[in-house]
Amino acid sequence: MLKSSINGYIKRKNKMVKVYKNSTEITNLHGVPIYMTDVADACIYGRLNLFLQGDTGSGKTQLAKDVRDYFGEKSLFILGRNDMDTRELFQQINPEFLRALREGNGKRATKIKSLTDKINYHLTVVDELPNCVPAVRAQLFNLFDGFIEIDGVPYQIGKGYSVGIATGNIGQQFTESSNELGRALKDRMHVVVDTDYFIPTPSDTLEILATDTNPRVEFSGEKEDLSTEIIAKNKSLVEMPIPFEKILVANYLLHGLDYTSVGSKRKMKNAWPTTLPSHEQGSDAGLVLPVSVRAAKSITRLSQALDQIALEKGATPEVVNSDEGRFNSMMQAYRLVSAYSGVLNEADIQGKYDGDHYKAIDAVISSTKGQFDQQNENISQGLGMIAEGKRSQKILDKFKGRWGFMKDTLDGLLKSQNSEEKKEA
Secondary structure, X not given: OHHHHXXXXXXXXXXXXXXXXXXXXXXXXXXXXXXXXXXXXXXXXXOOOEEEEOOOOOOHHHHHHHHHHHHOOOEEEEEOOOOOOHHHHHHHHOOHHHHHHOOOHHHHHHHHHHHHHOOOOOEEEEEXXXXXXXXXXXXXXXXXXXXXXXXXXXXXXXXXXXXXXEEEOOHHHXXXXXXXXXXXXXXXXXXXXXXXXXXXXXXXXXXXXXXXXXOXXXXXXXXXXXXXXXXXXXXXXXXXXXXXXXXXXXXXXXXXXXXXXXXXXXXXXXXXXXXXXXXXXXXXXXXXXXXXXXHXXXXXXXXXXXXXXXXXXXXXXXXXXXXXXXXXXXHHHHHHHHOOOOOEOHHHHHHHOOOOHHHHHHHHHHHHHHHHHHHHHHHXXXXXXXXXXXXXXXXXXXXOHHHOXXXXXXXXXXXXXXXXHHXXX
16 A cells, blocks of 8 residues: 555655555556555545445455554544444544533534544544444545534534545445435545455465454554655645646546437436437447546546556656556546446446446446547647647537537637736736
């Protein structure tokens, strides 16, 4: 985990012992393997909430626990239960909360503000999140986002950096739009990984079994507080300029994937994909919905974080910063953010992809690559138009169908560039 991917960034005085072991590749990015631990690190870098979905005993809790150790005592571990209420949750966060809640309105607000100012949890880990009742889940999502809500008033915690990792054994129903938990999680969790799909290799389990037969989650690892370094890493990542190529890919996922020959998928709502003509039923027009703006941001941020992980594992800057490297990085981030986000046609997943969400999203990635390959020359001409600062209707008219969004994109770039030139003049 951070031990390998952040090795060039953090100098440790004491070696941290990690228990979770899994050498199954999630993907190979920029010529280096990306493992489950690297994905967790990327989420920490990018301050992206992570949901680990999988069967009992798949290592979800151990992985979350190992990440928690990065933050020393500045982390919170909550075991989800179906009888937990918000008062008990507040008690776990700070025992003084219950006394503050009993104060009169004037004193209570002052006391709560004082208490929340002192809450310095940077990471909240919730094991078995689906077991929590809705009111508790709502407060937990707030914690993930960096605040706690009391009497309708939000109070910031974590001094600007707060991230959440949750686990759950709830199966595929997690992503169904009709499922209350599914809707809430899609809104608040940025990355979802199915740990059953990336189980440890036989050599991993051989070593695990030979080393220790204790079936319990190991909580005895050494905790070294790396929160200052991690927050600095996040700040550096956030301030890093986003390459235009990545923004273009994100715009395609937002607008290009919304196109069909009979109109916008978003506007069809529940009528998608049944109202599509037969020739589009079998294409990505009938397989996948466009991403939301929030998801596009998550994809871009995760892409930036994965690039940093790859660089720290030995990838060369030339490969990472190439057009192909940036496209591949965005596609792998898209795979992790969208496979279980609810954008895929569940009937197609079951009927055409054997229930495999990753196989379905890989098909979308393949078609997306084909689209970009076909449009490469037109995109180059469009960018050349921007460089010259002159609008060419002939070039703009080359973008049709699902690429129609490029007309407005290029016009926007041209207006922005001309506006900046006028300011400088």
